[in-house]
Amino acid sequence: MKILVVGSGGREHAIVWKMAQSPSVEKIYCAPGNGGISSLAECLPIKALDIDGIVKFAKENSIDMVVVAPDDPLAAGMVDALEAEGIRAFGPRKNAAILEASKAFSKDLMKKYNIPTAKYEVFDDSEHTVEYLRHQEYPIVVKADGLALGKGVIIAQGFDEAQEAVNSIMNDKVFGSAGSRVVIEEFLVGPEVSILAFTDGKTVVPMVSSQDHKRALDNDQGLNTGGMGTFSPSRIYTPEIAEYCMENIYKPTIEAMNSENRKFKGVLYFGLMLTKDGPKVLEYNARFGDPETQVVLPRLQSDLVEIFNAIIDEKLDAIDVKWSDSAAVCVIMASGGYPQQYKTGYEITGITEAERDSNIVVFHAGTKCEDGKYYTAGGRVLGVTALEHTLDEAIKKAYEGVAKVSFKDVHYRKDIGIK
Ligand code: AMP
Numbered sequence: 298m299k300i301l302v303v304g305s306g307g308r309e310h311a312i313v314w315k316m317a318q319s320p321s322v323e324k325i326y327c328a329p330g331n332g333g334i335s336s337l338a339e340c341l342p343i344k345a346l347d348i349d350g351i352v353k354f355a356k357e358n359s360i361d362m363v364v365v366a367p368d369d370p371l372a373a374g375m376v377d378a379l380e381a382e383g384i385r386a387f388g389p390r391k392n393a394a395i396l397e398a399s400k401a402f403s404k405d406l407m408k409k410y411n412i413p414t415a416k417y418e419v420f421d422d423s424e425h426t427v428e429y430l431r432h433q434e435y436p437i438v439v440k441a442d443g444l445a446l447g448k449g450v451i452i453a454q455g456f457d458e459a460q461e462a463v464n465s466i467m468n469d470k471v472f473g474s475a476g477s478r479v480v481i482e483e484f485l486v487g488p489e490v491s492i493l494a495f496t497d498g499k500t501v502v503p504m505v506s507s508q509d510h511k512r513a514l515d516n517d518q519g520l521n522t523g524g525m526g527t528f529s530p531s532r533i534y535t536p537e538i539a540e541y542c543m544e545n546i547y548k549p550t551i552e553a554m555n556s557e558n559r560k561f562k563g564v565l566y567f568g569l570m571l572t573k574d575g576p577k578v579l580e581y582n583a584r585f586g587d588p589e590t591q592v593v594l595p596r597l598q599s600d601l602v603e604i605f606n607a608i609i610d611e612k613l614d615a616i617d618v619k620w621s622d623s624a625a626v627c628v629i630m631a632s633g634g635y636p637q638q639y640k641t642g643y644e645i646t647g648i649t650e651a652e653r654d655s656n657i658v659v660f661h662a663g664t665k666c667e668d669g670k671y672y673t674a675g676g677r678v679l680g681v682t683a684l685e686h687t688l689d690e691a692i693k694k695a696y697e698g699v700a701k702v703s704f705k706d707v708h709y710r711k712d713i714g715i716k
């Protein structure tokens with residue numbers, strides 16, 4: 298098979314890496330890809346949001362399957378456009394990707410179908426929002442409705458902070474049209490777990506659990522980022538919780554989407570908070586998480602291409618998805634200054650040395666490759682991932698890998714996997 302993966306981050310590197318292990322794969326392309334991906338796939342100068350460019354390339358090159366990994370092309374209808382041309386595409390259609398693209402939609406869906414989530418209100422104008430906020434208890438959560446690169450959530454400690462958040466989202470439009478509506482949500486407390494699930498709209502197969510570290514600095518200090526590291530499995534996601542979530546969250550969500558004529562096919566990501574009143578959904582993502590994928594896919598023993606094919610054909614029930622009992626840890630090595638200003642273009646050394654250990658794989662998030670050398674090219678640069686028997690061993694191994702890699706101004710957390 299000839300495969301085209303759309304996207305350019307560590308998640309896409311992990312997807313390409315796993316698909317490349319499938320005996321059915323002849324050639325992989327990635328658009329636009331990155332330095333590390335270019336060692337496994339031919340990278341194309343087509344942007345991830347260029348629907349016409351992707352469709353044209355897939356048609357002209359007889360691509361057998363296009364895997365759309367990032368949220369924005371999914372929300373913009375890339376899968377629909379590919380299918381309209383008879384091209385097999387993996388990922389939800391636009392009318393299902395709305396589960397991530399509109400928080401107001403997802404909250405209303407959960408309310409309608411009794412799926413546990415925080416209490417909330419949706420507003421279309423800032424005046425009513427601010428009026429409502431005057432009479433609430435704090436902290437409270439202010440969320441831009443649309444896609445905001447993971448930055449559209451503000452936890453306000455008091456009225457002034459909430460008002461400021463609403464002004465910047467709705468009036469100053471810091472997230473563009475994503476802020477035309479806001480969701481104001483009850484503040485929940487508890488540990489967070491990420492569950493990615495394969496689904497063909499009929500069967501839902503949760504993957505192994507993982508946890509993300511979103512803040513930039515150790516001990517969950519500093520600014521929110523796209524994710525500074527992950528580990529799998531979660532220590533707190535017990536079989537009892539998994540069972541509860543299957544019956545009360547995963548299956549009901551798939552059924553709710555079917556009832557709304559929005560069949561969801563692809564990977565559905567459940568961002569859960571384990572509160573004292575039970576697990577609740579914080580958010581849905583319509584795709585693999587980043588950097589969750591980097592610890593989940595290395596534990597997958599089954600053929601990922603076979604799973605994607607089964608989902609496209611709605612035959613996921615016929616597949617036995619197998620996982621290893623191992624533990625995985627991914628430490629993100631970022632450019633100093635991320636998630637704010639940072640410089641790029643620095644040479645990276647030591648990746649080959651780190652990967653000499655067969656239990657380590659270095660996924661590239663933001664790199665470019667020139668004349669056989671790697672250079673930094675983004676905020677998140679690398680995800681050094683280790684697979685071991687236990688989490689403690691995997692943490693140790695991942696940091697052994699990190700110690701071998703260097704570039705100017707590197708920043709990483711020292712406490713990944715420890716929470
Ligand atoms: P989201 O993009 O919706 O996952 O939100 C980003 C982060 O904000 C989550 O991972 C949580 O840490 C936090 N968050 C979101 N909603 C709530 C909530 N209702 N209560 C407490 N924290 C929240």
Ligand code: GLY
Nearest residue numbers: 509524586587588
């Ligand atoms: N790691 C969180 C996300 O992918 O949205």
